[in-house]
Amino acid sequence: MKGERKNRMMMSVAVVALAASCGAQVVSSHAPAANTTTVAPQASGLPVARPVARVNGAVLTDRDLAREIQVIFPYGQTHNGVPKSMEPEMRKGALDMIIFEELVYQEALRRKMTISPERMRKSETMFRKQFATEQEFNQVLQIEVHGSRQLMREKIRRSLLIEDLLKSEVTNRARVSLAEARAYYRANQKKFQHPEMFTIQTISIIPPANANPEIQKEARKHADDALKAAKATKTYQEFGLLAEKVSDDDWHVKMGDRKAVEAEKLPPPVVNAAHALKVSEVSDLIQLGTAYTLFRLNAHTPAGTSSFDEVKPKLITDLQKQKNEQLRKELSKRLKKTARIEVL
Numbered sequence: 001m002k003g004e005r006k007n008r009m010m011m012s013v014a015v016v017a018l019a020a021s022c023g024a025q026v027v028s029s030h031a032p033a034a035n036t037t038t039v040a041p042q043a044s045g046l047p048v049a050r051p052v053a054r055v056n057g058a059v060l061t062d063r064d065l066a067r068e069i070q071v072i073f074p075y076g077q078t079h080n081g082v083p084k085s086m087e088p089e090m091r092k093g094a095l096d097m098i099i100f101e102e103l104v105y106q107e108a109l110r111r112k113m114t115i116s117p118e119r120m121r122k123s124e125t126m127f128r129k130q131f132a133t134e135q136e137f138n139q140v141l142q143i144e145v146h147g148s149r150q151l152m153r154e155k156i157r158r159s160l161l162i163e164d165l166l167k168s169e170v171t172n173r174a175r176v177s178l179a180e181a182r183a184y185y186r187a188n189q190k191k192f193q194h195p196e197m198f199t200i201q202t203i204s205i206i207p208p209a210n211a212n213p214e215i216q217k218e219a220r221k222h223a224d225d226a227l228k229a230a231k232a233t234k235t236y237q238e239f240g241l242l243a244e245k246v247s248d249d250d251w252h253v254k255m256g257d258r259k260a261v262e263a264e265k266l267p268p269p270v271v272n273a274a275h276a277l278k279v280s281e282v283s284d285l286i287q288l289g290t291a292y293t294l295f296r297l298n299a300h301t302p303a304g305t306s307s308f309d310e311v312k313p314k315l316i317t318d319l320q321k322q323k324n325e326q327l328r329k330e331l332s333k334r335l336k337k338t339a340r341i342e343v344l
Helices: 002-009 013-019 062-072 076-080 084-111 116-130 133-145 149-172 178-187 211-232 236-246 250-254 268-275 308-337
Strands: 051-055 057-063 197-205 257-260 286-288 291-301 341-343
Touching: 051 062, 051 084, 057 062, 062 084, 084 149, 084 178, 084 308, 116 149, 133 149, 149 308, 178 308, 197 211, 197 236, 197 250, 197 308, 211 236, 211 286, 211 291, 211 308, 236 250, 236 291, 250 257, 257 291, 268 286
Parallel strands: none
Antiparallel strands: 051 057, 051 341, 197 257, 197 291, 286 291
16 A cells, blocks of 8 residues: 555656646645635636545545546556546445545545654655656646645645555554465465466467368468477576467467467367477377367476465455455445545
C-alpha cells in the first residue's frame, strides 16, 4: 500500500498538465462545503470540476474520479481512454476508492494524527523532484491548487495521513508469520498437490492441410533434417535458436519453450517418449496426425505435493494479500457505518 500511495503522490507532471490526472491524494479537490454544487474553475481553463459525491460534507469531484481512474488504468493515455466495455465497472471502482480514501483521511483527522515536519520536508522534496523545471512545477500548482504552495502541502499531508492510517489498520495487521503460513500449509495439503509435469521445448514440422503425397514427403524430409540438427544441440539456447529457425508451431517465437505442461495435457506418444529421456536429451521424431514433432526435455516433475519450503514465499504473499483485502473491507464497512455519503 505504501508503494501505491507514493505512486499516487508522485505521478508525472505531463499527466497532470495534459489530462488533469495527477496522484489522487496530492491534488484531491475534496472541499468541505456541504451544499456546493460545483467547485471553482481552475486557472488553467480546464472545465469546471463537478461533484460526484459528498462524504460527511466533503466534496469529491469528477476530476478526483478521473485521477483515480488514471491510477487504476494508467494505459488510458495510449489506448484512447478507458475501453467502453470497461467504463461502468472502472468508474464504480474508482468512485468507491476515492470515497474510501476520504473516509480514511477524515478518520485520521478524528484521531488527531500528525506528520512530523521532517517527514513533510522529505515528501515535499520528493514531490518537487519529479518536475524538470520550476515552470512545470508552477504550472501544476496553478492547475490544481490555484498556485498555492501551502494548499499543495496540505494535499501532501493528506496523502501521508491516509498512508499512515492504512499502515496501522491494514498493512501492519496483514502481516503473516512463518508459523501462520506453516499452519495453513498443513491444514490445506490438497491445495499444494500437483500433477506430473514435463518442461519441454518443441520443434514441429506441419504440412498444409490436405497436403498431397509429394508435399507430405517433403515435410518428412524437413522433419528428419530438423531431428538431426536438434540431436546435435547441446544447450537450451542452441535448441531454442533452431526452433525459432525451423519450427512451424506457435512456440517457435519463444525458442520452442512450452514451459511446464501437465502430462495429461500432452499427447500420449509425447508422454511415453518423455518417460524414456533424461533431462537435456532430445526425443526421436513423433508423428501426430500429418505433423512431425520432436522435443527437448528440460525438466520432469513427478506427481506429488510441493514442500512447504517450495511454496513458502508465494504462500506468505498470497495470504498477506487476502488478509490485506479483508482488513480493508472491514475498515471501509466500519467507517461507512456512521458516515453520510451521497453519490451525485
